[in-house]
Amino acid sequence: MSTFSKTNFSCSHLLPVNGCLNLDVTLNSGQCFDWRTPFPGSGVWHGRVDLIPVQVSVVPVQDASSLNESNISQALKVESDILLNDELQNQLVHYFQLNFDPASIIQHFPADPGLELAVNSCPGLRLLRQPPWECLAGFILSSTKRIDQIQELVKRLSVHYGPSLRLSSSAEVSASKAERWLISHAFPSPERLAEVSEAGLRDLGLGFRAPYLKAAAEIVASHPDTLSSLGELSYPEAKEWLMQIPGVGSKIADCVALFAFGFQEAFPLDVWMQKILRWLYFKNRKVSLKRLEQFHKKKFAPWGGYIQQFLFHAARTGVFPMK
DNA sequence: TGCCAGGCAGATG
DNA sequence: CATCTGCATGGC
Numbered sequence: 001m002s003t004f005s006k007t008n009f010s011c012s013h014l015l016p017v018n019g020c021l022n023l024d025v026t027l028n029s030g031q032c033f034d035w036r037t038p039f040p041g042s043g044v045w046h047g048r049v050d051l052i053p054v055q056v057s058v059v060p061v062q063d064a065s066s067l068n069e070s071n072i073s074q075a076l077k078v079e080s081d082i083l084l085n086d087e088l089q090n091q092l093v094h095y096f097q098l099n100f101d102p103a104s105i106i107q108h109f110p111a112d113p114g115l116e117l118a119v120n121s122c123p124g125l126r127l128l129r130q131p132p133w134e135c136l137a138g139f140i141l142s143s144t145k146r147i148d149q150i151q152e153l154v155k156r157l158s159v160h161y162g163p164s165l166r167l168s169s170s171a172e173v174s175a176s177k178a179e180r181w182l183i184s185h186a187f188p189s190p191e192r193l194a195e196v197s198e199a200g201l202r203d204l205g206l207g208f209r210a211p212y213l214k215a216a217a218e219i220v221a222s223h224p225d226t227l228s229s230l231g232e233l234s235y236p237e238a239k240e241w242l243m244q245i246p247g248v249g250s251k252i253a254d255c256v257a258l259f260a261f262g263f264q265e266a267f268p269l270d271v272w273m274q275k276i277l278r279w280l281y282f283k284n285r286k287v288s289l290k291r292l293e294q295f296h297k298k299k300f301a302p303w304g305g306y307i308q309q310f311l312f313h314a315a316r317t318g319v320f321p322m323k
Numbered sequence: 324t325g326c327c328a329g330g331c332a333g334a335t336g
Numbered sequence: 337c338a339t340c341t342g343c344a345t346g347g348c
Contacts, residue, residue, distance in 0.1 A: 207344030270329040
């Protein structure tokens with residue numbers, strides 16, 4: 001394993017974690033698409049937060065003398081080839097929501113056997129707060145794709161059109177085996193993708209998503225501040241704006257509302273969630289989408305966002321015997 | 324070969 | 337409303 005762990009990072013920090021964080025669960029729960037781990041289950045991940053390339057892992061905190069918070073027993077260990085000044089550290093804290101303890105929301109969940117099973121099956125799962133554009137783009141790519149295929153598309157777009165993150169010579173030194181786990185490029189900006197032809201996007205395997213992504217890039221690029229400030233609107237207003245974009249319907253808009261802006265009312269109702277809700281609460285009978293919408297709003301609001309993530313991940317890892 | 328994958332848009336009753 | 341279809345691509 002030591003051949004894979006890169007020990008010559010020029011910068012290392014420990015960021016205190018409020019509550020519990022499990023990276024293996026969180027970074028593999030279908031909310032983000034650009035993290036890799038050399039060894040599944042090792043807890044070590046390579047990726048980036050916007051333009052900051054990092055290796056992250058979670059370590060226990062023994063001596064809390066400098067951290068007089070009672071709910072801090074872990075820290076996020078962040079290593080990077082670039083200098084992590086205060087501003088960049090704040091970006092990392094925000095992305096991983098380290099100042100927020102998910103237990104403060106979980107304790108309000110309605111009493112429900114299925115939900116409890118889901119929550120207990122993936123401790124440390126937490127919602128990230130992602131940069132809006134790459135979150136939006138990622139989920140535009142997600143239509144009828146498996147998560148590993150979405151990850152592949154994101155990687156191809158980044159390598160072909162994204163800005164290079166190779167900033168220091170030490171990053172170039174790494175062993176060839178570890179090389180493929182390093183993040184080389186960030187996700188391309190909307191301005192850059194707006195310049196790429198639809199054919200160019202199809203060449204990367206986007207298929208029918210190509211014109212959608214291009215249109216989204218053009219819209220976002222031509223309204224420079226609108227997307228990034230959607231968090232100042234109400235949830236319905238933000239969702240309505242997102243759904244103006246071709247290729248963005250209710251589900252994708254909810255993903256962005258939740259994963260990029262933290263609207264807890266957002267409840268991405270994809271095919272998985274439809275199956276889960278029918279199985280848990282409707283004896284697997286056919287139920288219209290409309291009714292499922294009404295059901296989750298009545299039963300789960302205003303904690304739908306987190307509840308959805310627990311149910312989704314539990315189902316995807318086989319916790320529910322749905323077949 | 325056939326089926327399915329964190330959907331959406333357009334058309335039909 | 338509710339349902340149906342085409343849309344690309346890749347893996348099993």
